[in-house]
Amino acid sequence: MMQARDVTPHEILLPVRPAFIVFTLGTALMINLLPWSGWLLAIKPDFVALTVLYWCIQQPHKAGFGTAWLTGLLMDIADGSLMGQHALAYSVLAYAGIVLNRRVLRFTMKDQILHVIPLLLMNNLIVLAIRKFAGADFPGWTYFAGSLVAGALWPTLSYVLKLPQKPKTDPDHA
Amino acid sequence: MEYSPPPFFNRGPAPVVRLLLCVILSSSLLISDAKYQYLDNLRKVVAAIIYPLQRLASTPFAVLDRIGEFFVTQSAQRDENTRLRSLSLQNAAMLQKFNALQAENAHLRELLSIRQRYTESAIAAEILYTGRDPFTRKVIINKGEQHGVKAGQPVIDQIGIVGQVTRVYPWLAEVTLITDQGQAVPVLNVRNGLRAVLGGTGTDGQLELKFIPLNADFQNNDQLVTSGIDGVYPPGLPVAAVSAVERNAAYLFARITCKPLAGVANHGQLLVLSLENTAPPRPVEEEKPAPGRKRKGGK
Numbered sequence: 001m002m003q004a005r006d007v008t009p010h011e012i013l014l015p016v017r018p019a020f021i022v023f024t025l026g027t028a029l030m031i032n033l034l035p036w037s038g039w040l041l042a043i044k045p046d047f048v049a050l051t052v053l054y055w056c057i058q059q060p061h062k063a064g065f066g067t068a069w070l071t072g073l074l075m076d077i078a079d080g081s082l083m084g085q086h087a088l089a090y091s092v093l094a095y096a097g098i099v100l101n102r103r104v105l106r107f108t109m110k111d112q113i114l115h116v117i118p119l120l121l122m123n124n125l126i127v128l129a130i131r132k133f134a135g136a137d138f139p140g141w142t143y144f145a146g147s148l149v150a151g152a153l154w155p156t157l158s159y160v161l162k163l164p165q166k167p168k169t170d171p172d173h174a
Numbered sequence: 175m176e177y178s179p180p181p182f183f184n185r186g187p188a189p190v191v192r193l194l195l196c197v198i199l200s201s202s203l204l205i206s207d208a209k210y211q212y213l214d215n216l217r218k219v220v221a222a223i224i225y226p227l228q229r230l231a232s233t234p235f236a237v238l239d240r241i242g243e244f245f246v247t248q249s250a251q252r253d254e255n256t257r258l259r260s261l262s263l264q265n266a267a268m269l270q271k272f273n274a275l276q277a278e279n280a281h282l283r284e285l286l287s288i289r290q291r292y293t294e295s296a297i298a299a300e301i302l303y304t305g306r307d308p309f310t311r312k313v314i315i316n317k318g319e320q321h322g323v324k325a326g327q328p329v330i331d332q333i334g335i336v337g338q339v340t341r342v343y344p345w346l347a348e349v350t351l352i353t354d355q356g357q358a359v360p361v362l363n364v365r366n367g368l369r370a371v372l373g374g375t376g377t378d379g380q381l382e383l384k385f386i387p388l389n390a391d392f393q394n395n396d397q398l399v400t401s402g403i404d405g406v407y408p409p410g411l412p413v414a415a416v417s418a419v420e421r422n423a424a425y426l427f428a429r430i431t432c433k434p435l436a437g438v439a440n441h442g443q444l445l446v447l448s449l450e451n452t453a454p455p456r457p458v459e460e461e462k463p464a465p466g467r468k469r470k471g472g473k
Binding site: 026029030031032033034035036037041044061064065068069072073074077078079080081082083084085087088091092094095098099130131134135136137139140143 | 192196206216303312376
């Protein structure tokens with residue numbers, strides 16, 4: 001017997017402006033660059049990864065591999081880490097987002113989070129593998145904590161980033 | 175008859191192909207950065223583009239600090255004043271002694287005709303933020319190429335060695351702390367003059383003496399200062415204190431853990447030392463064939 005599950009109906013949204021995508025990515029980069037320290041740094045979510053994933057799921061035709069790769073490169077240089085590690089990880093993230101976008105958006109917020117967290121953990125794992133390969137030590141389990149926090153931020157992020165696309169007047173009562 | 179899809183269905187190469195392209199591009203970047211350091215110039219250019227963002231991100235916190243300074247209570251101010259006054263009195267006494275000693279030292283060096291090994295000048299810098307890369311121990315300071323900071327210069331705070339400048343951007347520099355995994359400092363045990371190499375472990379507040387034989391004389395609370403042999407760190411600066419010695423006959427070397435003295439994990443103000451190494455270059459060993467032995471082929 002089939003049971004109807006909760007699905008989010010497809011919202012009618014205005015088209016997103018590319019400038020807005022660039023703006024949000026820049027803002028995410030800046031939030032990442034804030035002088036985080038102590039335990040806040042330990043659980044700091046990677047806002048750039050989260051934003052890249054959001055746009056790849058929401059607008060796969062406007063933000064894709066190019067965006068993810070370039071943002072990753074900027075992140076590498078801002079972090080002073082190995083050149084290309086974030087670029088590689090974000091590209092894979094973009095791929096996952098593009099492939100899964102039709103599926104993820106159909107779920108309720110709670111189920112979307114369950115999709116987002118594994119993807120971000122995979123992002124962490126890729127960076128970890130690259131650094132292991134380059135000779136670094138395992139930085140401890142708190143390394144993955146940021147992705148769980150990022151998952152918790154997903155509903156807020158989706159709500160805020162969707163605001164400029166909401167139609168000014170309700171189409172049903174126009 | 176052949177059909178081709180109408181142009182509005184044309185979305186370019188499939189996602190897998192694009193992913194593959196990105197992976198190849200990133201891997202080639204990774205390899206050329208990790209193995210050959212080809213990309214330092216590109217890094218500098220992009221860093222200059224990001225710099226305003228970084229400044230913007232740290233500005234609110236700097237402003238908050240400034241505002242906080244206004245609300246210091248009078249009693250706290252007075253306490254600090256008395257403390258500083260007594261400290262300066264102690265320092266003055268030591269400084270007088272130091273001046274006399276420095277003069278004496280210069281005189282003795284002249285007598286021995288040893289050249290002064292280093293001429294020192296220092297650049298005061300402030301930490302902008304700690305590195306966010308969890309795999310390394312680094313901090314970013316607010317002075318860079320434009321202020322005369324060069325890669326390789328040692329960085330100290332008011333207590334001792336903090337680290338070394340490893341990458342220089344136009345207005346920023348990256349300091350690798352001595353606790354970083356790849357970082358090594360040549361040190362000297364103050365108690366008995368034993369030389370050793372102190373390496374970082376990658377965890378905050380922990381250092382390790384490398385390749386120390388089991389019978390070497392290192393004890394708890396031994397003070398380690400820089401030996402100055404490498405020509406990178408000036409001699410005599412405090413680095414660390416031995417915190418645990420573990421001798422296990424099953425291993426070749428003793429396991430000696432140390433604690434850094436300088437506030438390696440927490441500090442705001444730093445000094446970047448620029449040393450002009452005037453030591454004569456290392457003599458080149460002449461290669462002479464060993465008598466009575468054939469040279470091995472292939473070398």
